[in-house]
Amino acid sequence: MTVRFAVIGLAVSDLAASLAFYRRLGLVFPDGAEDQPHVEAELPGGLVLALDTEETIRSFHPGWRPPAGGGRVALAFRCDSPAEVDARYEDLVAAGHHGELKPWDAFWGQRYATVHDPDGNAVDLFAPLPAPGE
Structure with a gap:
């Protein structure tokens, strides 16, 4: 099995x-x-x-009992583009969700952001950055 x-x-x-x-x-x-x-x-x-x-x-x-201190798990959602990372982050923050980490160009080659869901779980948003010269 x-x-x-x-x-x-x-x-x-x-x-x-x-x-x-x-x-x-x-x-x-x-x-x-x-x-x-x-x-x-x-x-x-x-x-x-x-x-x-x-x-x-x-x-x-x-x-x-729920774990003390919130943040029970982290999830990550791949977006289609760096612009979508920004748009999803702004949409969620505008809807009242906590923006933990504003979108940024991470050194590992992704546009990356973190927002918290209603229970304090980290939800990462990411998309590959264009290769240099693209």
Whole structure:
């Protein structure tokens, strides 16, 4: 039997806020997802991003508590261009999300930025920079 990585799961304190955030990044969740305790969005390549309310997790793990200090996980979204990194970052910050790291041209050859989702998870936005001379 082969084990295959299949799901990224996030515990969220406000499902509607998290859905709004990830939908702004282009993820598709079913209609009415705001009223569910567990929702999923299929990602390219077959992975799934699953969002569970803290109440849902406590329903089967009564002693569970969110990690202290926020920032439970980091996710990264590849954008089509450096300009899209800037636009996505500005859109999310304008919508009230915390911009942790403004877009910049990273020394490793990417336009890069970090914004926090409603639960304080780092969400990196990146795109390859054009090669010199392009």
